[in-house]
Amino acid sequence: MDISSVSDVKSHCVGTTAVVYASDYLNKLTGEKIERECRRQLAQGCRALVIDFADTQLVNSIGISILLGIIDVAEKNKAQVVFADVNNQTVELFDMLGLTRHVALAKDEQEALLTLSTTVSGFDSTPTVH
């Protein structure tokens, strides 16, 4: 699996699914970087997005609002979004602000990919380097 880093945001593709890694603090700046990366992946033909929060310790409301923007963009592109490895504190915040109504949560990246493999047609688990 080859992981690229565009604008400090790590990502890689598994078939038509892009996995994007959030940093330790999700705020306006890091949120916009993730958004840009997700838009880039969608523009290149990705059919699903996994955002991995394994490193994320703290999120703020601006970061969350940007995530909603990403979900909106993904919907317009008919792409699914899964959030992976979100800690309990962050899940609580997502719940409070209604994010969990629009996005699936997965225990980790593998579970996210597995979830998508069962729902996204044409899912290809072969990693692709962008």
Place this chain on the structure above:
Amino acid sequence: MHGANSSDNFRRVLGRVNRQDFVGRVPELERTLAQASPKSNGRGLLLLMKPATGVSELLRQTYDQLFNQRTDVIPVYFAFTRQDTSAVHAAIEFLSSFLQQYIAFRRNEPALCDAALTLQDLLVLAPSADLLWIEQLVQLYERVRSSNDKKELVRLCLSAPQRVPPHLGRSFVMLDGAELAEDLNGDVVLGTEILRVFGRSKQSFVLAGLRRQILEAAHNAKCNFELLDLLRLEELTFDEANSLVDHVARRQQVPTSREVRDLLVQQFGSSPFFISAFLQAAREKNTALISYLDCERLYADELLGGHLNHHFQALLEEIAPELENRLMLIKLLWEGSATEEKTASVDSWRKRLHLSTDECEDVLHQLHIHELVNWNGATIDVTTGSQTWKDFLKVSYRLSVLNEPRALVVADTIGDALKRAPHTMSRHYKRLAQLGLREVALQFDCQRVPEVLFDYASFAKKFKGVSDAEVLAGLESESVRLKLPQTIHVASCLSFNRDLRQVCEEQKCVVVHTFDDGIYSDAQEVIWLIARIDSKLEVEVGLAEVWQERLAELARAHSFGRYRIWLVSNEGFSDDASHYLEARNAFCSSERQLSLLIDQLAMTPTSRPSAIETSDEFLIVLPMGEDNELLAASTVEHIARRLTFPPAAINQIKTAIVEACINASEHSFSPDRKIYQRFRLESDRLVVTISSRGILPTNVGSGTASTTNNEDDEATEERRGWGLKLIRTLMDEVEFERVDEGTSLRMTKYVRNGSV
């Protein structure tokens, strides 16, 4: 030199009474003494005195303290007197007093202060170390005096204390009776010269005088107010005044009864000047003051020809030297006062006094600074002034204007005073027994108090017949709380409508200007109209209706946009009355509720920020931006651990802090771009206050963002409003406060036995 101030060695120098007989004014004495210390750094102190409150003894006591301390501070006290005939005369007297007191201090011989000495005598007495500079000063004085330059001479005399060589000590000048200096204006405006000389001397000084006059003089002299401190001298408290009567009566050997002592305090409005003058008169006439009759007989004598008469006569003679004018002035003042016409026009006075505009204004100015009238330029309010002044006016009017027989005036004066005395005391005792509405209203400062304290029906249902301890416990658990507004001004309703004096006493009905949440905007402004109704039983609906209508009419008459009526009665209100008031959104309480409210106000902290007071409080200031909210989050994490918050709760607090910081950065338009954070640990909670200078966020209180034109922007802005929503969800109590310039968000998180 060093201090030596044991009571054994303490010598009375200028004080007219011993230190132990100097009653009240302890904080003021400490304040004037502090002014003499090097820490005051050459600042001047303006002692602003309400008329007849007495300041001379305070300054004399300060002098004695400093004289006895024997430090390098050389006290100088000078009082302007009515015997001073000109500015030059007063300035020369000052120079002479200064040198005499200086040499007395240097030689440590208090008796020299009162000795009759010439300049030549002073030269002989001067210590050898001082001889040179004093000789030079005297020679310079002789030269300037012979030059006939009055202004130069006045300046030389007043600036003499600055000529003391620094190694010999530094003068601390206290000037008393600044209002008299104004009467000496001729070629030289003495008051202005005094302030100019001392204001620029870089030596600490005190200038005491009438509050209305002294500030005006300071402005006229273009004083630098940054280098001046102000100390206001009001009447003594009841206890202090009572103690003063006791001390003076014993010193003057005048037998008094407790009843008379209380009456004197009330009758003279706790004025040290009037009380001392009256007891001195009692001594001179060898009169015991045991009964009200003893007291009022002497009072009548005093008004017609004693110290009190002399005091007011001298004032009137200064204000209106011509007898004809003086009589007309008495007529105008008394007739205006007796009819209680609130105001008279300046023009009508000018015509009746047959004075030019300037002359009339001069008279009004004098009356105004002595607070015998309130003059605002176009109109004159003659209803002001002490009761003693009004009584003096009345006897003067009857004797001098109406030419009534003296015996009749004396008899009537005694009779009137005797008839009034029980009412005076009754009002006083009622005031003591009742809690002052004004004082209560002044304490309103955004505290949260149980709402039931403003609803008699609910209170009676819950707490009638319940012990105080149970009531307190019950109030503690009351979840419905009323957030009080912040009071900015309280005045008697009589100040708004004189007609109300026919239905209530001055202190029983107040108009309170407030702002909800301490936010100064039209929308937040609320006028509270509070009245205490006299009733031995529960107030019935009829009386409640009368008062509700009365206060509503007052609100309408003065176009109070939002107002709140609150009625208080001793025994509360009947059910019908309570329902009637509730339907009109009015509050009603019993005296017991009011008393409990006062207790609550004493216990409930205000939401206003205070200085760091305890070791469990931390303050950090962070620049906005650069992800600095993470520093705040990290700090609060360490602090929260001290209270054993569980990790999940700590995360919640951290997130809330981050959101608060972002909110402050995004919405405040802060000029200094700083976030002020205060963390206070209490036994069961952590209180975090995040403040910033700037404007109040538009989404405060609603949890939503400000409106925008663009639909996408609206969605984005709505999401930005999530910050407050998160804060409110994550923390237990959240409160936005408007501070003078900026906003303050107070968030509280409670420790809950390991659970979040």
